[in-house]
Amino acid sequence: MYDVAIVGAGPVGLFLACELGLQGVSVVVIEREAEPGSVWRTAPLGMRGLTASSLAGFYRRGLLADLLEVDDGSLVDDQPGEVRGFGHFAGIMIDPDAVDGATLPYRLPTPAPEVLMTGLAHVEEVLTERAVKYGVEIRRGAAVTDLTQYDEHVVVRAGDDEYAARWVVGTDGGRSAVRRLAGFEFVGTDPLFTGYTMQIEVDDEAKLQPGFTVTPRGMYVSLRMAGHIGVLDFDGGAFDRTQEPTVEHLQEVLRRVSGTDVTITEFGRASTYTDRAMQVTNYRNGRVLLAGDAAHIHSPLGGQGLNTGLGDAMNLGWKLAATIQGNAPDGLLDTYQSERHPIGEWVLDWTRAQVTVLKPGPHGRALQGVMRDLLGTPDGAAYVYGKISGMQNRYDLGSEHPLVGRVAPEFRLEDGTRLADLMADGRGVLLDFTGELEGFTGAPYAAGRARDDLGLAAVLVRPDGVVAWAGDADRNAFEQAANRWFA
Structure with missing residues (x-):
């Protein structure tokens, strides 16, 4: 019997596996995909942004050098007061020059960057290598079809195999089988748009502005990266996964939302999503826990999804390990719910607010003007940047000290120890x-x-x-x- 069975070998499940394996906990990771590194997880479609709080976690576990693909000795470049990242709110870009990093509370120089754009496959490769080093078993090629809880353990069936574990954690995405099989309550709000991610070539790239462009009918994103284009179409989420997106449909949506006569000349692939925002009412049901998209789903606006999931894994790993090893203070595992559920609620509201700003019509247009004005001020830019970095999020740990409950600054002793x-x-x-x-x-x-x-x-x-x-x-x-x- 394993101590923990993790369902889902994405970054969240693998980071959690590393945290548990580091503590000597026996772990098996069950993944339905037979092979890692699909086209949806490599550049350009699999590119994601890791924010400062996530990168601090990688750094403090000795994983940052591999993530950056540099030697350990090169992680010595401290740049205090310089915001080296970027971000946006509802497609309105934050100017790094408007944010004085030295004024952000409780920040110290660190080798970890403020943000890193990287592919999901690369993150998974780095974490897989470390997990295997810790003795984690990774089983691929079978989807979970059944889950049964007992007093002291849980049995998971995937394909022809059964796995018995003292605890099960579902990190298997927005359509989580673990969430469904374990009977979690999943509540939230319906979508306002269908989003499209396309890998295409067009007749005249200059017709589409680079970056994020808000239009009277939604928003499009042209990254100039191997034809990677995104579109938000405010159709109430009607098209999402109801049918296969054809070239003709994609061209119609792209033309209508962008307000151009652009023509798709080459089609690679496309997928859809919505701004449906939902969260489980409790992150634990008996001996089954959820993390990442299995626990909360929302639109990708602001790039919070992956980072919120990694935050779940960082919070849960040490608590679950201590519980398994019998050295956890009373109620320690319960704090996973009390600390992470409010963060999930905030992320859902953060993305809902952005959807509201982007909503076509005079009300959305008015909010866009207000937000552009606010983001043009140092205080407004710093506030939004601080939020999306994750470094300003704070758990309520019962202390009035403003640093308690936040990610620790990268203190450095006089002898050089970090x-x-x-x-x-x-x-x-x-x-x-x-x-x-x-x-x-x-x-x-x-x-x-x-x-x-x-x-x-x-x-x-x-x-x-x-x-x-x-x-x-x-x-x-x-x-x-x-x-x-x-x-």
């Missing part, structure tokens, strides 16, 4: 900048002055990189916080 160096083994850490908290054994300990301590005496960082406590060297306050997270 927070990431201390977290590569998957444990949390107490950074004691004054040396006054030595002797508490509930969390790994590191003492020394920091190059920039942000005015703090000590910081307790959970295994997922989230600050659990920060402040003065108050032993009683620290021990109360540490006992909550470390048995």
